[in-house]
Amino acid sequence: MYIIVGLGNPGDKYKNTRHNIGFITIDYFAEKHNINVNKIKHKALVGEGIIAGEKVVLAKPQTYMNLSGESVLDLLQWYKIESTKLVLIYDDIDLPTGKVRIRGSGSSGTHNGMRSIIYLINTQDFPRIRIGVGGKPERMDLADYVMTGFRGDDVPIMEEAVKKSSDAIYEIVTKGINSAMNKYNK
Secondary structure (H helix, E strand, O other): OOOEEEEOOOOHHHHHHHHHHHHHHHHHHHHOOOOOEEEOOOOOEEEEEEEEEEEEEEEEEEHHHHHHHHHHHHHHHHOOOHHHHHHHHEEEOOOOOOEEEEEOOOOOOOOOOHHHHHHHHHOOOOOOOEEEOOOOOOOHHHHHHOOEOOOOOOOOHHHHHHHHHHHHHHHHHOOOHHHHHHHOOO
């Protein structure tokens, strides 16, 4: 069993922003695999399904980004799984727009949602898919930047990144994190 969590902020105001690329990826993956992510449980919108014989729980925390750890901790405790079966998908300002990077563990970097998760579940040993949203312009505050949407040439690049990330989720569930890293970290 895997718990796949996309990070973002709830509400229409944040719907298609850089910070919500985790939610966008979960929505894409859920639609592709006919999983309804529509139940409110564990401070998240949740959906359950089967991928290649493996049970998966898809989740979009509704706690707002900086408190994402509350939802993830609830999910891990309820389903009683190890952190190595938790997969996080989130935006990364340190990667170029559309770049997908998969890791089996690591620090939170500058990401407050990840900082909350690592602090509350007390480990950084879980797979993650980081999706590059590009660095902020010098004149702009970081919080304002990650709340902007994608425009122009960035739109098809990010659509491709979401598809690639969705495929990477499938690879992790069916063949493991090492296979996904070898296949998608190019």
